[in-house]
Amino acid sequence: MDTQMFIDALNQAKAVRGRALLPMTIFHSDHGSQYTSDDFREMLRLSGMAQSMGTVGDCLLTG
Secondary structure, X not given: OOHHHHHHHHHHHHHHHOOOOHHHOEEEEOOOXXXXXXXXXXXXXXXXXXXXXXXXXXXXXXX
């Protein structure tokens, strides 16, 4: 996937919601390449957001 699309979406959310909430925001995602890219992680860091990812396979149910 195109990482820039996700960076643009985050920038749009910042513009709509304002910067006040960003330092308290946790961005939770899967391990997709767009979320683990250096550019996206740097964008989160510069925004003051914390990144959270589940472990691989969390969405799979067994049993």
